[in-house]
Amino acid sequence: MTxxxxxxxxxxxxxxxxxxSSHLPxxxxxxxxxxxxxxxxxxxxxxxxxxxxxxxMPKQSGIKAAEQILQQxxxxxxxxxxxxxxxxxxxxxxxxxxxxGAFGYVLxxxxxxxxxxxxxxxxxxxxxxxxxxxxxxxRTQNRATxxxxxxxxxxxxxxxxxxxxxxxxxxYLTEKAVQSRLKSLYSKLGIPGRTEAxxxxxxxxxxxxxxxxxxxxxxxxxxxxxxxxxxETKSGGLAQ
Amino acid sequence: MTxxxxxxxxxxxxxxxxxxSSHLPxxxxxxxxxxxxxxxxxxxxxxxxxxxxxxxMPKQSGIKAAEQILQQxxxxxxxxxxxxxxxxxxxxxxxxxxxxGAFGYVLxxxxxxxxxxxxxxxxxxxxxxxxxxxxxxxRTQNRATxxxxxxxxxxxxxxxxxxxxxxxxxxYLTEKAVQSRLKSLYSKLGIPGRTEAxxxxxxxxxxxxxxxxxxxxxxxxxxxxxxxxxxETKSGGLAQ
DNA sequence: ATGGCAATTGGGGTTTACCCTGGGGAATTG
DNA sequence: CAATTCCCCAGGGTAAACCCCAATTGCCAT
Numbered sequence: 079m080t081x082x083x084x085x086x087x088x089x090x091x092x093x094x095x096x097x098x099s100s101h102l103p104x105x106x107x108x109x110x111x112x113x114x115x116x117x118x119x120x121x122x123x124x125x126x127x128x129x130x131x132x133x134x135m136p137k138q139s140g141i142k143a144a145e146q147i148l149q150q151x152x153x154x155x156x157x158x159x160x161x162x163x164x165x166x167x168x169x170x171x172x173x174x175x176x177x178x179g180a181f182g183y184v185l186x187x188x189x190x191x192x193x194x195x196x197x198x199x200x201x202x203x204x205x206x207x208x209x210x211x212x213x214x215x216x217r218t219q220n221r222a223t224x225x226x227x228x229x230x231x232x233x234x235x236x237x238x239x240x241x242x243x244x245x246x247x248x249x250y251l252t253e254k255a256v257q258s259r260l261k262s263l264y265s266k267l268g269i270p271g272r273t274e275a276x277x278x279x280x281x282x283x284x285x286x287x288x289x290x291x292x293x294x295x296x297x298x299x300x301x302x303x304x305x306x307x308x309x310e311t312k313s314g315g316l317a318q
Numbered sequence: 319m320t321x322x323x324x325x326x327x328x329x330x331x332x333x334x335x336x337x338x339s340s341h342l343p344x345x346x347x348x349x350x351x352x353x354x355x356x357x358x359x360x361x362x363x364x365x366x367x368x369x370x371x372x373x374x375m376p377k378q379s380g381i382k383a384a385e386q387i388l389q390q391x392x393x394x395x396x397x398x399x400x401x402x403x404x405x406x407x408x409x410x411x412x413x414x415x416x417x418x419g420a421f422g423y424v425l426x427x428x429x430x431x432x433x434x435x436x437x438x439x440x441x442x443x444x445x446x447x448x449x450x451x452x453x454x455x456x457r458t459q460n461r462a463t464x465x466x467x468x469x470x471x472x473x474x475x476x477x478x479x480x481x482x483x484x485x486x487x488x489x490y491l492t493e494k495a496v497q498s499r500l501k502s503l504y505s506k507l508g509i510p511g512r513t514e515a516x517x518x519x520x521x522x523x524x525x526x527x528x529x530x531x532x533x534x535x536x537x538x539x540x541x542x543x544x545x546x547x548x549x550e551t552k553s554g555g556l557a558q
Numbered sequence: 559a560t561g562g563c564a565a566t567t568g569g570g571g572t573t574t575a576c577c578c579t580g581g582g583g584a585a586t587t588g
Numbered sequence: 589c590a591a592t593t594c595c596c597c598a599g600g601g602t603a604a605a606c607c608c609c610a611a612t613t614g615c616c617a618t
Contacts, residue, residue, distance in 0.1 A: 087427060089333060093329060187327060226564090228565080236521070236524055237524065237528060238524075238528055239509075239520045239521055239522075239524040239525025239526070239527070239529075240519055240521065240524075241518075241519060241520060241521045241605090242604075242605070243519075243604080244519035247519075251566080252566070252568090254566070254567050254568070255565080255566050255567070257606075258565070258566065258567080259565085259566095262564095262565090264606095269479075271607075272572090272574090272606065272607070273607065273608090278481075279481060279483075279487075280479045280480065280484070281476070281479055281480065281481045281523065281574085281605090282479075282605085282606075283479075283521065283524055283605075283606095284476055284477070284478075284479040284480075284523055284524055285478075285479025285480075286479070287479070287524060287527060287528075288477060288527075288541070289479075291538060292538060292542075298531060298532060301528070466595085468596095481574070481575085482575070482576095491596075491597095492596070492597060494596075494597050494598065494599095495595080497576070497577095498595075498596070498597080499595085499596090500575090500576085501576080502594090502595095504576090511576080512576065512602090512603075512604085513576095513577065521575090521605085522575085523576090
């Protein structure tokens with residue numbers, strides 16, 4: 079029974095390896111890799127029972143690595159190891175993990191006990207999510223607050239600073255459609271409109287970016303992905 | 319010769335303590351504390367030669383702790399230990415450190431060698447900044463890109479999602495004055511205007527928040543400070 | 559089929575954000 | 589003393605963002 083650890087930080091790898099080898103004697107073989115591609119390769123070769131994946135890694139993100147691994151070996155237990163409680167990642171993970179698969183989500187500031195607990199849970203087929211993420215999972219399933227793919231897309235666009243017109247051009251929509259998406263986005267984020275309360279102090283556009291960032295719906299590295307995705311078709315390129 | 323370590327993460331403290339005690343035998347006494355207030359208290363009592371300060375800490379931020387400590391004991395060598403390369407913090411540190419003081423700025427993903435190097439440098443009166451921060455320091459001194467306090471204030475406001483009108487109300491300014499600040503902010507961030515290129519795909523307001531975040535000019539915890547500062551006078555409170 | 563729901567689109571409006579030009583006061587610098 | 593720089597303020601204009609109402613389409617469920 080082997081365990082795979084994928085993390086680009088040597089310090090974290092060592093910490094985790096030491097922790098696991100001293101608390102899980104049933105797993106004598108622990109392999110370390112330092113990037114996402116190596117994680118996929120090693121997983122397919124070694125067929126480990128459990129894989130720890132850091133989210134922010136070179137070559138391939140931990141999420142993409144998890145997708146590849148679970149596609150080939152759905153039995154694998156996957157534990158994401160993240161610095162952030164970002165809802166984006168939980169959303170993505172949710173779609174990737176098979177219905178009866180075991181996965182874990184632990185933050186890097188977790189205690190040693192929590193990590194061992196998560197490992198034990200996933201090894202025995204259960205799921206383990208960091209307390210504090212539960213709230214996020216709750217939100218991904220609540221109809222009133224869960225964003226649709228379309229709304230999420232619009233959110234990413236305004237967070238990048240695009241105008242309605244530019245968004246419409248890139249997503250092949252009408253400006254009206256864009257505004258419609260934004261309107262429902264605003265209401266789902268709970269941002270007051272201009273008419274109600276009439277003392278509305280908020281620019282909805284910027285406010286939604288602020289709140290979405292605060293809730294972990296979007297973050298910088300995700301936005302950079304979106305940016306390259308949105309600009310690759312436009313040969314002209316954009317300033318800045 | 320004692321060293322003080324202030325970090326709320328036990329794991330990081332242990333790593334750092336082990337590292338320093340094995341590489342700096344001339345400092346047998348290493349004291350650990352877990353929050354900003356304790357850091358100030360211990361520093362004033364122990365008068366250490368060198369203080370490691372994490373930026374994100376309970377009670378008091380590492381920056382504020384550094385300010386207090388350096389005010390009382392300007393001879394102290396201070397090394398900030400941060401997760402991020404945020405320009406905000408470098409800006410603030412710049413103002414705090416006395417002209418001939420020794421300080422360091424190392425990112426948490428630094429190698430062991432780099433940390434020891436930084437510690438040695440600061441102990442002997444030199445400064446040490448993480449490679450990759452140098453660029454930020456450069457920007458804080460370049461006239462064309464360095465934001466004034468007024469522009470920075472405006473930036474924080476729009477990042478919070480406030481309208482021109484709301485900003486004016488809170489800062490006791492005219493809307494025109496706010497727009498004037500924003501205009502110079504946009505140009506310093508290098509955001510193209512609507513007139514030039516006439517195919518301007520950007521909403522300057524949102525775009526500036528995007529770029530400022532990417533450059534580390536602003537970040538979530540700083541914004542939350544601003545938010546409480548801006549709302550404490552308004553008894554009415556704001557939605558969300 | 560019939561009704562409900564979500565997404566897109568349209569018309570026609572108000573408000574806000576941004577553009578340009580320019581002036582005046584305060585503090586800094588040579 | 590200039591000269592510069594920064595900051596605040598003004599008027600008048602354009603374009604983008606946001607508002608309400610309504611019609612369409614397609615999907616899904618009873």
